[in-house]
Amino acid sequence: MTMTMTVNGSPVSLPHDARVSLLDLVREHLHLPGTKKGCNQGACGACTVLVDGERILSCLALAVQFEGRSVTTIEGVGTPGALHPLQAAFIEHDGFQCGYCTPGQICSAIGMAQEIRRGVPSHVTADLAAPDIAPTRDELRERMSGNLCRCGTHNGIIDAIAEIVSADVLLPEPAQ
Amino acid sequence: MSIAKDAKDLAKGMLQGLMGKAVAMAPDSWIPGGEPDPLIRVRHGHVGKPVSRIDGPLKVAGAAPFAAEFPMEGMVYAALVYSTIAKGRILAINVAQAEAAPGVRAVMTYRNAPRIARPPVFMSDQKAAGGDDLPVMQEDFVRWNGEPVAVVLADTQEQADHATTLVAVSYELETPMTDFASAKDAGTRTAVFMGQALHQEIGDAEKALAAAAFRVDSHYSTPRHSHNAIELHAVTAAWIGGVLRLHDASQLVAHTAWSLGQMFGIPEDKVVVTSPFVGGGFGGKCLWQHQVLASMAAKLVGRPVRMVLSREGVYRIVGGRALTEQRVALAADAEGKLKAVVHTGTTAKTASNMMAEPFIVATRSMYESETFKLDVQVVELDMLANTFMRAPGEAVGTFALECAMDELAEALDIDPVELRIRNEPEMDPTSGLPFSSRNVVEAWRTGAERFGWSRRSAVPGTVRDGEWLVGMGCATGTYPYYRMPGGAARITLNAEGRASIDIAAHEMGMGTATAQTQVAAERLGLPMGAVSFHYGDSTLPGVVLAGGSQQTASIGASVIAAHRALVKELLAMAGNDSPLAGLKPDEVASRDGGLCRIDDPARHETYVSILSRAGKGSISAEGEAPMPLETQHWSMHSHAAMFCEARVNSVTGEVRIARFLGSFDCGRILNPKTAASQLRGGIIMGLGLALMEETQFDERNGRIVNASLSEYHVPVHMDVPDIDLIWTDIADPHTPMGARGIGEIGITGTAAAVANAVYNATGKRIRDLPITLDKLL
Numbered sequence: 023m024t025m026t027m028t029v030n031g032s033p034v035s036l037p038h039d040a041r042v043s044l045l046d047l048v049r050e051h052l053h054l055p056g057t058k059k060g061c062n063q064g065a066c067g068a069c070t071v072l073v074d075g076e077r078i079l080s081c082l083a084l085a086v087q088f089e090g091r092s093v094t095t096i097e098g099v100g101t102p103g104a105l106h107p108l109q110a111a112f113i114e115h116d117g118f119q120c121g122y123c124t125p126g127q128i129c130s131a132i133g134m135a136q137e138i139r140r141g142v143p144s145h146v147t148a149d150l151a152a153p154d155i156a157p158t159r160d161e162l163r164e165r166m167s168g169n170l171c172r173c174g175t176h177n178g179i180i181d182a183i184a185e186i187v188s189a190d191v192l193l194p195e196p197a198q
Numbered sequence: 199m200s201i202a203k204d205a206k207d208l209a210k211g212m213l214q215g216l217m218g219k220a221v222a223m224a225p226d227s228w229i230p231g232g233e234p235d236p237l238i239r240v241r242h243g244h245v246g247k248p249v250s251r252i253d254g255p256l257k258v259a260g261a262a263p264f265a266a267e268f269p270m271e272g273m274v275y276a277a278l279v280y281s282t283i284a285k286g287r288i289l290a291i292n293v294a295q296a297e298a299a300p301g302v303r304a305v306m307t308y309r310n311a312p313r314i315a316r317p318p319v320f321m322s323d324q325k326a327a328g329g330d331d332l333p334v335m336q337e338d339f340v341r342w343n344g345e346p347v348a349v350v351l352a353d354t355q356e357q358a359d360h361a362t363t364l365v366a367v368s369y370e371l372e373t374p375m376t377d378f379a380s381a382k383d384a385g386t387r388t389a390v391f392m393g394q395a396l397h398q399e400i401g402d403a404e405k406a407l408a409a410a411a412f413r414v415d416s417h418y419s420t421p422r423h424s425h426n427a428i429e430l431h432a433v434t435a436a437w438i439g440g441v442l443r444l445h446d447a448s449q450l451v452a453h454t455a456w457s458l459g460q461m462f463g464i465p466e467d468k469v470v471v472t473s474p475f476v477g478g479g480f481g482g483k484c485l486w487q488h489q490v491l492a493s494m495a496a497k498l499v500g501r502p503v504r505m506v507l508s509r510e511g512v513y514r515i516v517g518g519r520a521l522t523e524q525r526v527a528l529a530a531d532a533e534g535k536l537k538a539v540v541h542t543g544t545t546a547k548t549a550s551n552m553m554a555e556p557f558i559v560a561t562r563s564m565y566e567s568e569t570f571k572l573d574v575q576v577v578e579l580d581m582l583a584n585t586f587m588r589a590p591g592e593a594v595g596t597f598a599l600e601c602a603m604d605e606l607a608e609a610l611d612i613d614p615v616e617l618r619i620r621n622e623p624e625m626d627p628t629s630g631l632p633f634s635s636r637n638v639v640e641a642w643r644t645g646a647e648r649f650g651w652s653r654r655s656a657v658p659g660t661v662r663d664g665e666w667l668v669g670m671g672c673a674t675g676t677y678p679y680y681r682m683p684g685g686a687a688r689i690t691l692n693a694e695g696r697a698s699i700d701i702a703a704h705e706m707g708m709g710t711a712t713a714q715t716q717v718a719a720e721r722l723g724l725p726m727g728a729v730s731f732h733y734g735d736s737t738l739p740g741v742v743l744a745g746g747s748q749q750t751a752s753i754g755a756s757v758i759a760a761h762r763a764l765v766k767e768l769l770a771m772a773g774n775d776s777p778l779a780g781l782k783p784d785e786v787a788s789r790d791g792g793l794c795r796i797d798d799p800a801r802h803e804t805y806v807s808i809l810s811r812a813g814k815g816s817i818s819a820e821g822e823a824p825m826p827l828e829t830q831h832w833s834m835h836s837h838a839a840m841f842c843e844a845r846v847n848s849v850t851g852e853v854r855i856a857r858f859l860g861s862f863d864c865g866r867i868l869n870p871k872t873a874a875s876q877l878r879g880g881i882i883m884g885l886g887l888a889l890m891e892e893t894q895f896d897e898r899n900g901r902i903v904n905a906s907l908s909e910y911h912v913p914v915h916m917d918v919p920d921i922d923l924i925w926t927d928i929a930d931p932h933t934p935m936g937a938r939g940i941g942e943i944g945i946t947g948t949a950a951a952v953a954n955a956v957y958n959a960t961g962k963r964i965r966d967l968p969i970t971l972d973k974l975l
């Protein structure tokens with residue numbers, strides 16, 4: 023019996039080799055190289071994907087753990103010809119230079135926006151009892167700090183995310 | 199060996215020095231840039247517009263292919279075994295178990311590796327790219343802690359990684375020199391950089407120092423640094439019909455092709471290196487052992503090889519910035535006029551490279567002074583070769599110099615901004631050359647105004663906000679204009695009036711493809727959509743290093759030359775039936791999709807018309823950029839006035855950067871959107887340099903201890919405030935497009951601005967980077 027999960031809406035069989043990380047599954051087996059490898063040890067965030075809408079570091083996850091789960095990679099968020107509004111905002115605000123950390127930043131931001139909406143507090147949340155968490159720039163910065171960018175496009179990334187979050191355009195669920 | 203290398207380099211330098219004198223004296227019109235680039239006059243075209251990146255949609259969708267993302271038929275995966283000693287002989291390598299592991303195709307060691315020549319080390323030849331000149335897996339000898347000793351090749355990465363744990367190596371240890379202090383005790387020598395001894399004296403600076411009314415004299419230190427581009431170094435290598443084909447992450451494709459050709463004993467056109475996207479470089483994406491090992495391995499197993507370094511692997515085999523220990527002593531009269539500038543110190547390199555961190559270079563042109571004493575001493579250690587990292591020399595040199603200026607300002611009781619303005623030179627203070635364009639005073643004035651510098655309290659430790667101490671600091675940043683020889687480009691126009699520009703240049707996130715498409719469209723009189731810019735391929739014309747912030751100028755000068763050749767051929771093709779008949783190349787300009795007479799735009803014919811009348815499908819012209827003599831005729835530098843507001847927690851010592859402003863004078867800005875990102879990126883790396891970055895080197899055994907992104911800290915989102923930028927946008931009349939490169943200047947001056955702000959907040963002067971909280975408690 024082959025075990026499956028879905029990646030960007032398509033069923034995918036899990037690898038036979040239990041050592042294959044979710045990151046290597048998508049990059050090497052499924053030929054979806056949009057998800058990046060920057061450290062392979064949970065330190066950079068380049069490999070961030072969404073699993074059932076939550077952001078995770080795919081380099082720290084073994085693919086075989088994800089039977090029956092739904093994984094969304096950057097390829098499932100939008101394509102060059104049909105960009106997600108957040109991807110378009112990254113271009114408008116120049117939220118990248120080399121573009122290597124970018125897919126991870128974008129997936130991470132989508133997951134993060136859901137966390138704010140669910141009321142999950144962060145280290146900088148001032149009022150833990152407030153019904154809504156205001157997505158201030160510091161709130162966004164704190165929550166995005168697991169995604170490194172060595173090119174130094176932090177300002178542009180926060181601008182792009184802030185535009186989408188504050189325009190109250192709820193970050194749409196990525197296409198399944 | 200390295201002394202001989204220095205001697206050769208010095209001899210070359212001396213010759214250049216003689217030539218330099220002649221170039222300095224020559225009339226402007228003989229020099230490239232003597233006639234301003236006509237594009238400088240065009241103020242409302244494509245150049246200067248905040249165009250979004252043309253490769254943006256690919257990058258945000260994860261569809262831009264990086265080096266590790268080119269699958270090849272029959273490809274195998276590689277993993278490396280690294281030495282665990284700094285120096286010694288390999289007594290035995292047992293690979294039997296690894297070879298027997300599932301999926302393993304071969305294990306390469308010095309015993310079965312293809313025989314190749316040593317790498318040509320960077321700066322030993324125009325196209326030399328090697329980080330060092332050590333033999334690559336050819337001998338039973340180890341020369342640094344972390345040198346690759348075996349390569350495992352397997353069907354999957356998991357199999358290869360596992361098999362590396364089965365390789366057993368034993369060594370006979372020799373005593374390495376890995377301790378900086380002992381190496382200094384054993385003797386230093388004067389460093390040589392790009393053919394010049396890093397030593398200069400004007401007058402008797404020490405005497406002037408002793409005699410001066412006011413002086414400061416302090417020691418500063420900066421640690422080793424790593425580039426830490428987020429993309430891991432990766433290469434996919436294959437031998438296809440006698441041609442070595444490399445998908446690389448590279449900031450020097452033509453250099454890499456030539457250098458690999460030298461090593462494998464094949465002509466450079468039998469090596470094809472492509473690198474369409476590079477996930478960050480900063481000086482680190484040059485030629486290191488992984489490209490060589492992958493090429494050797496591909497030969498050994500007769501299959502394409504993908505080699506992606508682990509993050510630890512990057513620390514083991516890709517060099518970084520060397521440590522420095524610096525002394526800066528400044529003397530001034532009561533008005534603050536400098537009487538002496540002493541900037542000396544010591545850095546470390548290896549015997550196998552030609553790179554001594556030149557931390558005095560910025561000091562040569564920064565301030566007027568009656569006397570100078572500049573000197574870099576170097577020791578050689580048994581370690582991974584150090585290399586260029588963003589603003590080599592200036593990044594760490596400006597930290598020491600600009601902290602010292604702050605200390606002097608306090609000693610004189612003169613405002614630090616004012617002190618800098620008072621020491622503004624008329625001409626280059628150490629070379630005597632005139633400046634091509636220098637507006638740093640304007641950058642200081644507008645910057646101080648915008649930052650609210652007048653609100654700063656001159657007395658340290660007096661501004662408090664709860665448990666936070668608040669302070670402001672400033673510093674000058676500077677980086678030279680460079681242009682290296684070897685630039686060339688090809689322009690092809692087709693019958694539909696579309697142009698393509700071909701040049702072996704690079705896009706590592708600087709926005710090259712976007713800005714150069716703007717420039718080329720302007721130069722050709724075409725809409726941006728009609729121009730495609732091809733780069734990142736060693737088979738294209740030109741030897742263009744993406745380094746030294748010189749790529750913009752190099753491409754600019756090459757495209758100018760190609761355009762000139764194209765115009766000449768177009769005029770010949772247009773012939774006597776054209777409205778252009780009889781005009782000389784100098785009399786025409788490219789406008790509105792064709793050529794016209796400069797002073798009579800009505801005499802115009804489109805490219806489409808010229809080609810169709812001649813019955814041609816396309817026309818192509820190649821041009822070579824002239825030798826970069828302008829850099830010896832003028833003193834050419836960008837500047838920045840950096841302002842920082844820091845908050846230091848009085849309980850924990852934690853430093854937070856509250857505000858930062860960079861006020862730049864860096865020539866004409868070609869694209870404000872991408873330029874702002876580059877300038878901010880430099881400043882942010884400067885914040886890392888100031889507050890957290892250090893490659894920790896175990897001096898007992900030469901091993902890098904914090905070989906991971908968890909333990910080498912770089913600025914994260916929470917560390918980066920909104921960074922404000924302004925610029926003069928004053929075109930440099932002597933550079934292509936009036937621009938000077940902007941990739942590196944942001945990191946210069948930044949660390950000093952932070953340190954000076956921390957001092958202003960707390961009264962504690964931290965002279966040893968990084969400024970971590972333990973130093974403030």
Ligand code: FES
Nearest residue numbers: 062064066067081
């Ligand atoms: S690759 Fe997963 S966190 Fe860096």
Ligand code: FES
Nearest residue numbers: 119123171172173
């Ligand atoms: S854009 Fe290069 S690392 Fe973020």
